[in-house]
Amino acid sequence: MKLDLYEIAEVLSAKNDVTQFENVALRNAEFDSRLIESGDLFVPLKGARDGHDFIATAFAQGAAATLSERPVAEGAYILVDDVLTAFQRLAQYYLEKMQVDVLAVTGSNGKTTTKDMLAQLLATTYKTYKTQGNYNNEIGLPYTVLHMPEDTEKLVLEMGQDHLGDIHLLSELAKPKTGIVTLVGEAHLEFFGSRAEIAQGKMQIADGLRKDGLLIVPADKIVNEFLPADCKLVRFGPDADIFLMRLEERKDSLSFDCNFLEQRIDLPVTGKYNATNAMIAAYAALQEGVERKDSLSFECNFLEQRIDLPVTGKYNATNAMIAAYAALQEGVSEEAIAQAFSELELTRNRTEWKKAGNGADILSDVYNANPTAMRLILETFSTIPANPGGRKLAVLADMKELGADAKSMHGSMITSLNPEIVTDLFLYGQDMEALYDYAKEIYPPGKVQYFIKNDEKDQFEQLKQAVREKLTPADQILLKGSNSMNLAKLVEDLEDGN
Ligand code: 2GN
Numbered sequence: 001m002k003l004d005l006y007e008i009a010e011v012l013s014a015k016n017d018v019t020q021f022e023n024v025a026l027r028n029a030e031f032d033s034r035l036i037e038s039g040d041l042f043v044p045l046k047g048a049r050d051g052h053d054f055i056a057t058a059f060a061q062g063a064a065a066t067l068s069e070r071p072v073a074e075g076a077y078i079l080v081d082d083v084l085t086a087f088q089r090l091a092q093y094y095l096e097k098m099q100v101d102v103l104a105v106t107g108s109n110g111k112t113t114t115k116d117m118l119a120q121l122l123a124t125t126y127k128t129y130k131t132q133g134n135y136n137n138e139i140g141l142p143y144t145v146l147h148m149p150e151d152t153e154k155l156v157l158e159m160g161q162d163h164l165g166d167i168h169l170l171s172e173l174a175k176p177k178t179g180i181v182t183l184v185g186e187a188h189l190e191f192f193g194s195r196a197e198i199a200q201g202k203m204q205i206a207d208g209l210r211k212d213g214l215l216i217v218p219a220d221k222i223v224n225e226f227l228p229a230d231c232k233l234v235r236f237g238p239d240a241d242i243f244l245m246r247l248e249e250r251k252d253s254l255s256f257d258c259n260f261l262e263q264r265i266d267l268p269v270t271g272k273y274n275a276t277n278a279m280i281a282a283y284a285a286l287q288e289g290v291e292r293k294d295s296l297s298f299e300c301n302f303l304e305q306r307i308d309l310p311v312t313g314k315y316n317a318t319n320a321m322i323a324a325y326a327a328l329q330e331g332v333s334e335e336a337i338a339q340a341f342s343e344l345e346l347t348r349n350r351t352e353w354k355k356a357g358n359g360a361d362i363l364s365d366v367y368n369a370n371p372t373a374m375r376l377i378l379e380t381f382s383t384i385p386a387n388p389g390g391r392k393l394a395v396l397a398d399m400k401e402l403g404a405d406a407k408s409m410h411g412s413m414i415t416s417l418n419p420e421i422v423t424d425l426f427l428y429g430q431d432m433e434a435l436y437d438y439a440k441e442i443y444p445p446g447k448v449q450y451f452i453k454n455d456e457k458d459q460f461e462q463l464k465q466a467v468r469e470k471l472t473p474a475d476q477i478l479l480k481g482s483n484s485m486n487l488a489k490l491v492e493d494l495e496d497g498n
Pocket of ligand 1: 031034045046050134135136137139143376401406
C-alpha cells in the first residue's frame with residue numbers, strides 16, 4: 001500500500017491533529033487484528049464485536065496507526081466519524097492515485113467464474129489483481145483495493161449485492177472502466193422481490209462507470225429500462241452483439257463414483273454398460289497416468305480462433321466469451337486469450353451450495369471463520385426459505401485464534417440463533433462448549449448436540465453419525481467453522497452419502 005499517515009489523514013479530513021505523530025508509511029490495512037503485522041494500519045470495523053475493542057491488541061501486534069471514532073492512548077490514530085465510510089473513501093482515493101483500470105463484474109450466477117477468467121486473460125499482458133474469496137461487499141471491496149500490489153495495472157473487482165443499493169456504492173467507489181453484468185436470474189442467497197428489482201440492482205454497476213466506459217449486459221429486455229445513456233453498450237446472447245456458435249458441450253448425462261477415484265465421473269453417454277466400460281477405461285488410464293479433463297470449446301463472432309477451456313457448462317462458455325470480449329477491448333491479443341483459456345484455473349467458491357447423498361441441501365462455508373462471518377452466515381441461512389417439509393440444521397465448529405475471549409465470542413453466537421428457525425444444532429470443538437451452554441437452555445431436549453475435539457479426543461465420527469441420523473432429504477444444513485476443524489471432510493462424506 002503506497003500511503004503514509006499524513007496523506008491518509010488529509011484524504012479522510014481527520015478530526016485530530018496528526019502532526020503530533022511521526023509521519024510513517026503504512027504497509028497494509030487490516031480489520032482483523034489477528035492479521036496485523038508490523039507497520040500496518042488497523043481499521044476497527046464493527047462486526048460481531050466492535051473493532052475498537054481490539055485497538056490495543058493491534059498495536060501490540062505492531063500496527064503503526066489506526067483509524068478510530070474516539071481518541072486512542074496506545075499509538076498514532078486518525079480520528080473519523082465513521083470507520084467504514086473512511087475505509088471506503090480511502091480505497092476510492094487510492095484507486096484514483098494509482099491510476100488503475102477497474103473492470104467490475106456482478107451477476108447472480110457466474111460472477112466469480114467470469115472474474116477469474118477475465119483476470120487470467122488480462123494477466124497474460126498486464127499486472128493484474130482480482131477480488132480474493134468472497135471479498136466482494138462494502139468491506140471486502142475496499143479491502144481488495146487497498147491490498148492490490150503497487151504495480152497493478154488492471155484490477156478485476158467482483159461486486160456482490162445483498163441489498164438494493166449495494167452495487168451503487170461499490171460502483172461509485174471503484175469507477176469502473178468496464179462493467180459486466182453476467183446473469184439476472186434468481187440466486188439462492190438473494191431476497192429481492194422480482195427479477196426486475198434484481199436487474200435494477202445489478203445495473204447500478206453503471207452508476208460509477210467512467211464516461212467512455214464499456215458496459216456488457218445480457219440481451220434481456222428486463223435490463224433495458226436501467227440502461228445508462230452515455231456508455232458503450234454490448235449485449236450478449238443469441239443474435240445479440242456477442243454470441244456463441246457451435247458450442248460443443250461434453251454434456252453430463254451419466255455420472256458415477258468408484259472405489260479407486262476421488263472424483264465423481266461424469267460421462268456423455270447413458271446406460272449401465274457404458275458406465276462399467278468407462279470405469280474399466282478410467283482404471284486403465286489411471287495406470288497410464290492419464291487424468292480425465294472436463295472441457296468445452298466454442299467459436300464466437302468476434303474471434304478468429306476457436307477457444308478451448310478446461311471447464312464445462314454453457315454458462316461458463318458465455319462467461320468466457322464475455323471475458324474474452326472485455327480483454328480484447330483492453331488490448332490483449334487473441335493468441336494470448338486462447339492460450340490463457342487453455343490453462344484456466346478457477347477458484348473454488350468458499351461458500352457453496354452442495355447436495356447431500358440423500359438429496360438434502362448443504363450450505364458449506366468451511367475454510368475460515370471469525371465471529372462476524374459466522375454471524376452473517378447464520379443470519380443469511382435463517383432468512384432463506386425452507387424446502388417444503390424440510391427443516392434447517394446447523395453444524396457449527398470452533399473459530400480458531402480468537403485469543404483470551406474465544407469462549408465468550410463463541411457463546412455470543414446464541415443471539416443469531418432462533419430455535420424455531422434453525423431447529424437442530426450440532427456443536428463441535430472446545431470453544432463451542434460455550435455456545436452449547438447457552439443453546440441447551442433455549443433449545444428443546446435432543447435438539448442440540450455437542451461433540452468434543454481436543455488433543456486427546458475427537459468425536460468426528462459421532463458428529464457425522466448424529467448428522468446422518470437427523471438429516472432428511474428435504475432439509476437444509478449449514479456447516480461453518482475454521483479450516484482446521486475439518487468440516488470439509490464432513491461435507492464430502494455427506495455428499496458421498498457415507
Ligand atoms: O464476513 S467477513 O469475514 N467479510 C470480510 C469482507 O468481505 C466479505 C466477508 C467480515 C469479517 C466482515 Cl464483513 C466484517 C468484519 Cl469486522 C469481519 C471481521 O474480521 N470480524 C472479526 C471479529 C469480530 N467481530 S475478526 C476478529 C478477530 N478478533 C476477534 C474478533 C474479530 C481476534 C481477537 C480475539 C481476541 C483478542 C484480540 C483479537 C483479544 N485481545 N483478547 N484479549 N485482548
